Amino acid sequence: MGLPRFTRPKEEDGESSPNLYVANCGPAVGLSFDTIASVFSTYGEVKGVYEADETGTRVIISYSEESSAQEALNALDGHPCPDLNGRYLHIRYSVLQPHCQVNHLVPVSLVASELNIPGVYLLHDFVTAKEEEELLAAVDERPWKSLSKRRVQHYGYEFSYETRNVDTKRKLGELPSFVSSILERVSLFPDLDGAANMILDQLTVNEYPPGVGLSPHIDTHSAFEGSIFSLSLAGPCIMEFRKYSEGPSKPASSTSKNLENSDDSSSFLRRAIYLPPRSMLLLSGEARYAWQHYIPHHKVDMVKGSVIKRGPRRVSFTLRKVRTGPCHCAFPQYCDSQR
Structure with a gap:
């Protein structure tokens, strides 16, 4: 809500x-x-x-x-x-x-430990204000692809929103040099099942105008490995999480506005966290495989009793490792490989 x-x-x-x-x-x-x-x-x-x-x-x-x-x-x-x-x-x-x-509002956590979701980590000030400015300038020098409500750029491999997967046979090239320092700094995260040592090879840059969010989804298990890193730049937002006890009613990789707008919270657990600019979020383990995540389509957010207005734009850098075989995770009810 x-x-x-x-x-x-x-x-x-x-x-x-x-x-x-x-x-x-x-x-x-x-x-x-x-x-x-x-x-x-x-x-x-x-x-x-x-x-x-x-x-x-x-x-x-x-x-x-x-x-x-x-x-x-x-x-x-x-x-x-x-x-x-x-x-x-x-x-x-x-x-x-x-x-x-x-x-009806979901209490918003400021730190990942408050969420009580295994596998969520958040590091504030992952990059400096100067680095943020340089990263934004770097992507603005490159062509954007327009979707219905936001713009995107893909590096390494292109993500298909129709299939919610990647074509591993069509590599776009290496990741751009402007994210080299980010890749090196990923080792600051706890080493969860080799997450910190994972060689990330896919980058999606999303630009969100005010009021535009992201519909509820679980990143396709068969498309990416078990850790997803997301860097927030330029503007803040709220990210919400939902977990259905029996698995989602639709495929785990799908998006659904009906889920986002539903008030029937009896069938799922619900959490929310505030992502300030320059923070890096890691989704791994249960958080990556079993919890839907999404960004509400708001222009303002309520955080600990304060109203926080989203900026004129928010840009996210999502870094992942493309999977080359089926997923064998411990969450088969949410897994497209095991269903």
Whole structure:
């Protein structure tokens, strides 16, 4: 699920609400969510501050009590607020839409150990800001292939989104020199079944515009070996994970928007982690073979009570080792080779 969604209250519901729609207020006008929360907490307990839309100039203030919202509206609507750079605020009541209740949100972990998923590792600041800039410049000098919602580049072997596999007989060449330092640094990860010593030979570069994510999937077992490395550049995102007890209802390598939008969480386990720019994620073992991973199609994400806006672009470098034979993993119910 995404962030909680708010709308104006219906006339039959009355005008009162614990939530306020506040215009001329937000990150785009130089006001942080912490500053906004601090000012509005003068009138009562603030449960959260959310972006009302994509402009960054309107927010939703959610109070624990309706009386607090009413007091804040009466005090601040149409008046300059000295503690918010003297801005004139325009405030109306707002209500939470029933189908987007906050308690449906998945708690987002900041470190991999909080996920309780064997085989997930995350290293922050895997590359420096300068290296990030150089990597982005390197791919921007090369041609992109446009998909329906994002752009990609393939190196080593081309990944087919139709078959969700690679043709091992059609090698594109060696990996580009601009990822040499990344390949050397992979040894910083724990050596899990030789993961750190694996000779990676396939690179997919994905560029995600704001609001574009990735549908739920497990990378095809027969296509790649047991460790997948993904470097996040330029912008942050949330990655979510799902594990179905009896295996997915569709082939494990398939993608499905129905899975992403489903609210029936009784049939699977669900986890989420925040991927900041310049971080490297490793999926190995159970995390790679048995858990679907995906990126929700959001423009903002909720992380530990804070709203984090995605950047104008996010670029990921996914490094893998192409498999030359069938997969013999310990998760046959998710494995295309063993089904």
